[in-house]
Amino acid sequence: MSTTPAxxxxxxxxxxxxxxxxxxxxxxxKRAIATKGRLTSPWASLTAxxxxxxxxxxxxxxxxxxxxxxxxxxxxxxxxxxxGIFTGETEFTLDNYEQALYGSDNLAGVFINTFVITIxxxxxxxxxxxxxxxxFAWIEFPGRNLLFVAVxxxxxxxxxVALVPLLTNYNQWGMAGSFWTVWLSHSIFALPLAxxxxxxxxxxxxxxxxxxxxxxxxxxxxxxxxVLFPLLVPAIAAFGIFQFLWVWNDLLVGxxxxxxxxxxxxxxxxxxxxxxxxxxxxxxxxxxxAMIVPLIVFLLLQRYFVRxxxxxxxxx
Amino acid sequence: MDWLLxxxxxxxxxxxxxxxxxxxxxxxxxxxxxxxxxxxxxSWVVAIGFVGPALLLIAxxxxxxxxxxxxxxxxxRNITEFVGxxxxxxxxxxxxxxxxxxxxxxWVILAPLLSTLIGLVYAVLVDRARFERIAKTLIFxxxxxxxxxxxIIWGFVYEFxxxxxxxxQIGLLNQVLVWLGLPxxxxxxxxxxxxxxxxxxxxxxxxxxxxxxxAAAIKAIPDDIVEAARLDGLHGLGMFRYITVPSIRxxxxxxxxxxxxxxxxxxxIVRTMTGGQFGTQVVAxxxxxxxxxxxxxxxxxxxxxxxxxxxIPIVAYNVRQMRxxxxxx
Numbered sequence: 001m002s003t004t005p006a007x008x009x010x011x012x013x014x015x016x017x018x019x020x021x022x023x024x025x026x027x028x029x030k031r032a033i034a035t036k037g038r039l040t041s042p043w044a045s046l047t048a049x050x051x052x053x054x055x056x057x058x059x060x061x062x063x064x065x066x067x068x069x070x071x072x073x074x075x076x077x078x079x080x081x082x083x084g085i086f087t088g089e090t091e092f093t094l095d096n097y098e099q100a101l102y103g104s105d106n107l108a109g110v111f112i113n114t115f116v117i118t119i120x121x122x123x124x125x126x127x128x129x130x131x132x133x134x135x136f137a138w139i140e141f142p143g144r145n146l147l148f149v150a151v152x153x154x155x156x157x158x159x160x161v162a163l164v165p166l167l168t169n170y171n172q173w174g175m176a177g178s179f180w181t182v183w184l185s186h187s188i189f190a191l192p193l194a195x196x197x198x199x200x201x202x203x204x205x206x207x208x209x210x211x212x213x214x215x216x217x218x219x220x221x222x223x224x225x226x227v228l229f230p231l232l233v234p235a236i237a238a239f240g241i242f243q244f245l246w247v248w249n250d251l252l253v254g255x256x257x258x259x260x261x262x263x264x265x266x267x268x269x270x271x272x273x274x275x276x277x278x279x280x281x282x283x284x285x286x287x288x289x290a291m292i293v294p295l296i297v298f299l300l301l302q303r304y305f306v307r308x309x310x311x312x313x314x315x316x
Numbered sequence: 317m318d319w320l321l322x323x324x325x326x327x328x329x330x331x332x333x334x335x336x337x338x339x340x341x342x343x344x345x346x347x348x349x350x351x352x353x354x355x356x357x358x359s360w361v362v363a364i365g366f367v368g369p370a371l372l373l374i375a376x377x378x379x380x381x382x383x384x385x386x387x388x389x390x391x392x393r394n395i396t397e398f399v400g401x402x403x404x405x406x407x408x409x410x411x412x413x414x415x416x417x418x419x420x421x422x423w424v425i426l427a428p429l430l431s432t433l434i435g436l437v438y439a440v441l442v443d444r445a446r447f448e449r450i451a452k453t454l455i456f457x458x459x460x461x462x463x464x465x466x467x468i469i470w471g472f473v474y475e476f477x478x479x480x481x482x483x484x485q486i487g488l489l490n491q492v493l494v495w496l497g498l499p500x501x502x503x504x505x506x507x508x509x510x511x512x513x514x515x516x517x518x519x520x521x522x523x524x525x526x527x528x529x530x531a532a533a534i535k536a537i538p539d540d541i542v543e544a545a546r547l548d549g550l551h552g553l554g555m556f557r558y559i560t561v562p563s564i565r566x567x568x569x570x571x572x573x574x575x576x577x578x579x580x581x582x583x584x585i586v587r588t589m590t591g592g593q594f595g596t597q598v599v600a601x602x603x604x605x606x607x608x609x610x611x612x613x614x615x616x617x618x619x620x621x622x623x624x625x626x627x628i629p630i631v632a633y634n635v636r637q638m639r640x641x642x643x644x645x
Contacts, residue, residue, distance in 0.1 A: 135366030188377030
């Protein structure tokens with residue numbers, strides 16, 4: 001629930017306008033600025049390349065390893081596949097994935113759990129937060145500012161604080177471990193940030209637009225769906241992707257609230273890391289299975305993700 | 317109705333998911349329908365319809381548990397007996413717990429500083445470079461990977477094989493040591509450096525965040541300022557020191573504090589890579605251990621409260637810096 005107060009309100013705009021502003025310069029001018037502005041160029045490029053390599057190699061190592069036969073993984077490092085390609089010794093296989101997905105770890109089933117957990121845990125908080133953000137932004141009621149500040153302030157409360165009391169409740173209701181409690185928990189924990197962010201986006205919509213609709217006799221519900229909703233689609237997408245990645249990658253909530261048969265991928269992989277520490281063929285394949293969906297979502301929708309992140313910094 | 321609560325096949329799970337969303341949509345529609353009467357009803361009734369569900373959920377799921385945890389932190393392990401500040405005292409006096417606080421401090425100081433530094437340098441280096449987009453994506457990708465996934469990735473980098481003839485290292489870092497003629501190391505076992513190797517994973521994840529926010533801030537520096545500074549003879553490092561860094565100061569503060577808070581609350585890396593053994597335990601993981609392994613509810617609550625207390629100075633610093641930068645403007 002951590003995020004950064006107040007600055008997010010202004011960051012989205014700077015992010016939006018920033019890339020376009022320099023683009024107004026002609027291409028030639030831009031080049032000129034670019035070449036002049038570089039730090040001592042060859043060293044700068046070299047440093048950048050080294051950093052990029054350092055950041056990429058561990059993931060590549062995992063990916064390559066996950067496709068190597070188990071016996072090869074035990075005998076030699078993944079980097080030996082490169083000379084191995086020329087000597088014909090390198091072998092690739094899908095066995096690890098087959099074993100991880102359908103073997104005793106049954107990650108295929110766990111994958112479905114993750115999916116079942118994630119979709120409602122994204123849809124529910126966004127909807128609730130959208131309505132609340134509208135209420136805070138466009139409906140006058142006593143105590144509005146005070147309540148909004150309270151919601152905003154609750155972003156900094158670590159979710160650890162809430163875990164044990166919530167779990168006790170769920171046990172009393174006889175619902176502990178079910179998907180319902182996982183959805184509920186994720187939704188609650190997402191709300192302060194979601195309300196705050198969407199409220200900021202909503203405040204940016206010109207007042208005249210809403211007043212015009214009001215003059216035409218539209219009620220709040222109609223204004224919300226007809227006028228605001230279409231304008232907010234980019235903001236919803238930004239937060240949606242953000243929340244999707246957060247829930248999909250979450251360990252703490254899944255570990256605490258989901259029963260073993262409903263556990264998500266993160267929990268399963270973390271357990272495998274503990275119980276079968278040396279079985280890198282399963283671990284690498286499993287980790288990649290857990291990573292693939294967020295990676296695809298991220299690479300396809302990077303623009304929205306960056307936007308959501310710049311707007312809300314990071315939740316944790 | 318048992319299957320609705322505890323479905324036992326993948327198909328039923330998906331059905332339950334659809335039902336869950338359906339129920340939710342139904343409830344929300346009902347609320348909106350009730351407050352959307354054409355007749356004049358006071359605006360606060362409408363407001364309850366819109367704001368109510370969120371406030372109710374937050375009050376139930378964050379506020380109330382927060383107070384309950386605070387209350388519990390003054391009780392013994394089964395919350396049966398009031399013990400005053402004993403749990404907190406234990407935390408500050410028992411050696412093992414002191415160490416947990418110390419290790420946590422190392423995380424909260426090192427991870428934000430180093431990821432921000434690397435992210436800033438990288439953002440400046442690739443700004444307006446030819447392959448800017450790809451270069452940024454490469455650094456940013458770890459943000460999309462879960463901390464558990466990152467722990468597996470790095471656990472494999474750190475993997476150790478005994479130093480015997482005929483045994484090849486399969487972890488990259490140890491292989492590098494071997495190539496350099498050095499003996500391989502058990503990176504995750506030797507104190508205190510193992511904490512450093514765990515923090516490296518957090519830096520690997522958070523640098524992308526720092527870089528993205530800072531790169532956006534750098535792009536927002538007006539060209540005329542840069543141009544004027546250049547005419548005054550500023551280049552390279554001088555430009556970085558006197559123009560870039562002061563201009564993006566607010567963004568730097570946001571990045572530092574955000575990463576500090578994320579780091580403080582994250583337990584995934586420690587739990588997955590060492591399980592808190594070998595002197596790597598942090599507050600967030602100690603909370604989990606006490607709450608769900610040791611079943612010491614009082615102490616666990618105290619650790620959760622400490623987590624919250626530690627966040628406050630970070631937030632306060634953030635707010636103060638924000639005020640200050642607004643005054644300057």
